[in-house]
Amino acid sequence: MKYYSQDLYKIARSKLDNEYDICDALQETMLSAYTNLKKVKDVEYFKTWIIKILINKCNDIYRNKGNIKLYIDIKDTAYEYEEDSILNLESKLAFENIINILNEEDRTIITLYYNNDFSIKQISDLLNMNENTVKTRLSRSKNKIKEKFKWR
Amino acid sequence: MKDLNDKRIENIIKREIDIPESFINVIENFGNKEKVKIKSTKKINKLNWKVAVLIIAIALPLSMPIIANTSKFLRNTFANDNLGVQKAVENNYIKNINMEYIKSNGLNLKAESIIMDNSNLNILLNYAFDNPISDIDNIFISDLNIKDENNNIIYTNNNEKEFLTKTVDWYRVESIDNTNAKQSLVFLSNNKFPKSKKLYISFSKVEISTRLFKKGISGSWSFEIELPEEFYNRSDIILSQKSESKNFKVLKAELSSTLLYIEVETPILDTYDRKYLALKENVILKDESGNKYEVGRNLETEDSSGKTILKFSFENITKYDSINKLYIEFKNNDQYEEIVLEK
Numbered sequence: 001m002k003y004y005s006q007d008l009y010k011i012a013r014s015k016l017d018n019e020y021d022i023c024d025a026l027q028e029t030m031l032s033a034y035t036n037l038k039k040v041k042d043v044e045y046f047k048t049w050i051i052k053i054l055i056n057k058c059n060d061i062y063r064n065k066g067n068i069k070l071y072i073d074i075k076d077t078a079y080e081y082e083e084d085s086i087l088n089l090e091s092k093l094a095f096e097n098i099i100n101i102l103n104e105e106d107r108t109i110i111t112l113y114y115n116n117d118f119s120i121k122q123i124s125d126l127l128n129m130n131e132n133t134v135k136t137r138l139s140r141s142k143n144k145i146k147e148k149f150k151w152r
Numbered sequence: 153m154k155d156l157n158d159k160r161i162e163n164i165i166k167r168e169i170d171i172p173e174s175f176i177n178v179i180e181n182f183g184n185k186e187k188v189k190i191k192s193t194k195k196i197n198k199l200n201w202k203v204a205v206l207i208i209a210i211a212l213p214l215s216m217p218i219i220a221n222t223s224k225f226l227r228n229t230f231a232n233d234n235l236g237v238q239k240a241v242e243n244n245y246i247k248n249i250n251m252e253y254i255k256s257n258g259l260n261l262k263a264e265s266i267i268m269d270n271s272n273l274n275i276l277l278n279y280a281f282d283n284p285i286s287d288i289d290n291i292f293i294s295d296l297n298i299k300d301e302n303n304n305i306i307y308t309n310n311n312e313k314e315f316l317t318k319t320v321d322w323y324r325v326e327s328i329d330n331t332n333a334k335q336s337l338v339f340l341s342n343n344k345f346p347k348s349k350k351l352y353i354s355f356s357k358v359e360i361s362t363r364l365f366k367k368g369i370s371g372s373w374s375f376e377i378e379l380p381e382e383f384y385n386r387s388d389i390i391l392s393q394k395s396e397s398k399n400f401k402v403l404k405a406e407l408s409s410t411l412l413y414i415e416v417e418t419p420i421l422d423t424y425d426r427k428y429l430a431l432k433e434n435v436i437l438k439d440e441s442g443n444k445y446e447v448g449r450n451l452e453t454e455d456s457s458g459k460t461i462l463k464f465s466f467e468n469i470t471k472y473d474s475i476n477k478l479y480i481e482f483k484n485n486d487q488y489e490e491i492v493l494e495k
Contacts, residue, residue: 005171005175005176005179006168006169006171009169009171009175010165010169019172019174019175020174022172022175023172023174023175023177023178026175026178026179027178030178030179094164094167094169095164095165095167095169096169097164098161098164098165110161110165111165114158114161114162114165114166115162115165115166130290130321131289131290131292131361132290132291132292133320133321135292136319136320137319139309140319142157142158142161145157145161146157151157151160
């Protein structure tokens, strides 16, 4: 499991803002995975399976806490970026900078697509979302990121 | 095919990040079942699970027909899970469109129904195929453009242009038979959709996915929809703040056909307070009869001139609810404030 810690943390972080909630979600995921481990017949699918559980656990926590999206204003940070050259800027950017621009649903799509290399179809299955909605959101998110960091 | 920007995003997102120690601890300590039991915060009730399974086993078959009918109704009225849109439909705030099919390259389509107000634009499309297609999973219009008579761009896939839609949801296709399918497109506005009299819709690329294959169809589909007067002459019910509040000043409270939109100004909020107020249970709306309404899916915060503006909507209360007075309660840091809103 430790091997997947980066992947699991990024997915949980894309859905939840609070460190305690993220840990709760992981703990619930591990508990559920542990009790249902026999259901995984093919090791190849273990990672997808555990990500699916994690997303569901995050959704439970998110729903219990309120399904309201919180947009964090990052204008000040963006201003600092303008002072930098594009290359410098890219080397300074991190996961947090990207997801802070996006809302909760788009963050998870972006994370699954770019970090975990899932296809549109896989994401649509994981998030129980229409493939077209995934495509549209992915494209909107990409453009938001492009605009924010003034990429061409 | 990934382009340069895809690669840039991928590089950034794949970079290793510092993971909090608490997260690593959860993984490392998992073997210790005692800890798992103590630390688990899941708020499942303590009902014996066998009883719970029994209740579900009894209740589920009874509730199935109701669930099936409701979801079909929601799909057909293209309100989906939006109670506000559903209320608008029930109050005849909907236009059923009478138009001929637009035919191109074996794919014929027409718009069947539409709703447009400040926040929502829902369009129900009806597709007819010259050659039967089985098991349609998805239909996606990749170059959809919608504008109005004043050239306001409601939606476009051309990302170089500014447009007025915040999100668009493509709902699952409902196949009627092998040659007919329906699909609801739901657009949510960035701020407010204009009071358009006519919408011009055009596109040339449609992608159809079935369980077995994906098929792209190129053609030319363009049509216009005349909107009824009740859409473009729509007026909201404006509510105003009738009570003093130390920390909250209502800037806008508008009841539209599909929701209640509220903007509130507060002294500048720090991240903790923002998160606290973003919790559903900390912003409660009540009417005179004591009915409670939950905040809908949007809450945005914006800082301006030393103030924080909270913007949120309640999708289960609309102008059809005959509201005269509302009470909105804010809980913040164990402080509690109530604001009275009146027509």
